[in-house]
Amino acid sequence: MALRGVRVVELAGLAPAPLCGMILADFGAQVVRVDRTPRSAVATDVQGRGKRSLALDLKRAPGAAVLRRLCCGADVLIEPFRHGVMEKLGLGPEVLLQENPRLIYARLTGFGQTGKYAKSAGHDINYLALSGVLSKLGRKNENPYAPINLLADFAGGGVMCAMGIITALYERTKSGKGQVIDASMVEGVAYLSSFLWKSQNLGLWNRPRGENLLDSGAPFYETYKTADGKFMAVGAIEPQFYEQLIKGLGLDSDKLPGQLSFSDWPEMKKKFASIFAQKTQAEWCSIFDGTDACVTPVLSFDDVASHQHNKQRSSFIKNDQEETSPRPAPLLSRTPAVPSFERDPFIGEHTEEILLEYGFTKQEITELYSEKVIEVSKPKANL
Numbered sequence: 104m105a106l107r108g109v110r111v112v113e114l115a116g117l118a119p120a121p122l123c124g125m126i127l128a129d130f131g132a133q134v135v136r137v138d139r140t141p142r143s144a145v146a147t148d149v150q151g152r153g154k155r156s157l158a159l160d161l162k163r164a165p166g167a168a169v170l171r172r173l174c175c176g177a178d179v180l181i182e183p184f185r186h187g188v189m190e191k192l193g194l195g196p197e198v199l200l201q202e203n204p205r206l207i208y209a210r211l212t213g214f215g216q217t218g219k220y221a222k223s224a225g226h227d228i229n230y231l232a233l234s235g236v237l238s239k240l241g242r243k244n245e246n247p248y249a250p251i252n253l254l255a256d257f258a259g260g261g262v263m264c265a266m267g268i269i270t271a272l273y274e275r276t277k278s279g280k281g282q283v284i285d286a287s288m289v290e291g292v293a294y295l296s297s298f299l300w301k302s303q304n305l306g307l308w309n310r311p312r313g314e315n316l317l318d319s320g321a322p323f324y325e326t327y328k329t330a331d332g333k334f335m336a337v338g339a340i341e342p343q344f345y346e347q348l349i350k351g352l353g354l355d356s357d358k359l360p361g362q363l364s365f366s367d368w369p370e371m372k373k374k375f376a377s378i379f380a381q382k383t384q385a386e387w388c389s390i391f392d393g394t395d396a397c398v399t400p401v402l403s404f405d406d407v408a409s410h411q412h413n414k415q416r417s418s419f420i421k422n423d424q425e426e427t428s429p430r431p432a433p434l435l436s437r438t439p440a441v442p443s444f445e446r447d448p449f450i451g452e453h454t455e456e457i458l459l460e461y462g463f464t465k466q467e468i469t470e471l472y473s474e475k476v477i478e479v480s481k482p483k484a485n486l
């Protein structure tokens with residue numbers, strides 16, 4: 104796999120950093136997740152695929168010393184805390200990069216390492232709001248809404264940070280040097296929205312929220328309810344595809360307003376809605392499948408993996424716990440990601456094995472354990 108041999112230390116965080124670590128693990132990196140000890144009641148990392156867990160108390164000096172030794176042997180550190188926490192622990196970039204100049208020190212935060220909010224708590228919706236993108240999301244006359252925590256936490260956070268790490272790893276092959284990655288989710292999601300900025304003068308966004316081409320204003324870029332309470336997604340933007348949509352709906356475009364007649368969009372939406380409501384999702388699929396009308400079923404998590412197209416590409420995988428989840432993307436032809444099919448690690452499950460791998464002696468491990476700096480948890484055998 105492309106990242107085979109890359110050693111990553113991921114400090115346990117809430118959602119963005121775990122996705123970043125999982126992406127690296129899926130593509131072959133050896134990811135050690137450092138969990139807190141005393142451990143939290145509930146393992147909150149549901150993206151633990153392919154990782155191993157070491158439970159370590161960073162607030163104790165011997166614990167911080169353990170992390171420093173791990174980072175001396177690692178290629179990447181991912182830290183998910185607000186600005187200043189690592190410095191307070193004596194684990195800031197100056198310290199760790201001094202001891203390992205090749206280390207790629209990735210700091211994944213909401214607001215970044217500087218600026219008025221750098222030390223403020225926040226979540227996806229806050230970062231999305233501060234990026235400006237949230238102001239564009241939502242239907243006409245409704246409040247802006249955040250699409251779950253997909254955009255800032257994951258797209259602008261975990262994925263953007265993984266890109267930064269892989270870019271820095273590539274650069275290091277030439278310079279031999281590591282560096283600090285300041286991955287701000289505000290900036291990550293703002294960066295993703297470059298298209299919105301660059302298309303300002305194309306007339307795509309100069310109407311109020313929810314009245315534009317791609318933000319639920321246009322009847323040909325919308326979802327519609329079917330007779331069986333499911334939905335179809337319509338994305339027939341180009342005239343030639345729009346013509347196929349009209350045909351599939353049994354309408355005659357000569358008797359309709361022009362596709363880009365903004366003032367007619369509300370009425371056209373009502374017309375489309377009344378037609379889509381007359382047939383089931385399966386019936387609409389039999390009409391539109393195989394055409395260029397850009398009409399697809401809105402699949403639920405229950406049926407997405409078994410849909411013919413997704414099945415043909417094995418887009419979803421099932422681990423040995425029978426848990427379904429998306430296969431890693433993108434698909435590399437020669438060195439594809441090979442995700443682990445094992446269950447996620449328990450907190451502290453691999454503490455001893457990891458420390459031995461990183462050069463700690465049995466004696467040192469015993470002392471760390473007796474001082475409660477580390478925790479070792481062996482999964483209970485299924486009796």
Ligand SMILES: C[C@H](CCC[C@H](C)C(=O)SCCNC(=O)CCNC(=O)[C@H](O)C(C)(C)COP(=O)(O)OP(=O)(O)OC[C@H]1O[C@@H](n2cnc3c(N)ncnc32)[C@H](O)[C@@H]1OP(=O)(O)O)[C@H]1CC[C@H]2[C@@H]3[C@H](O)C[C@@H]4C[C@H](O)CC[C@]4(C)[C@H]3C[C@H](O)[C@]12C
Nearest residue numbers: 117118138139147160161184185212213224225226227252
């Ligand atoms: C996971 C579910 C989905 C959450 C997604 C949500 C929508 C997000 O947006 S997540 C993105 C959050 N933001 C960031 O990641 C940006 C950077 N991080 C931060 O800004 C902050 O970390 C923070 C604001 C997120 C949290 O601040 P906090 O003060 O808690 O922490 P920090 O200031 O960063 O400091 C860290 C402190 O921890 C110490 N530490 C760290 N590691 C160690 C260690 N190994 N040993 C010792 N100490 C350690 C460190 O020293 C710092 O200490 P100090 O503060 O003293 O300096 C979640 C959605 C719902 C959740 C569930 C729900 O809330 C109910 C339960 C609640 C229960 O408490 C936990 C289980 C829940 C089931 C809970 C589980 C999940 O969280 C959810 C499902």
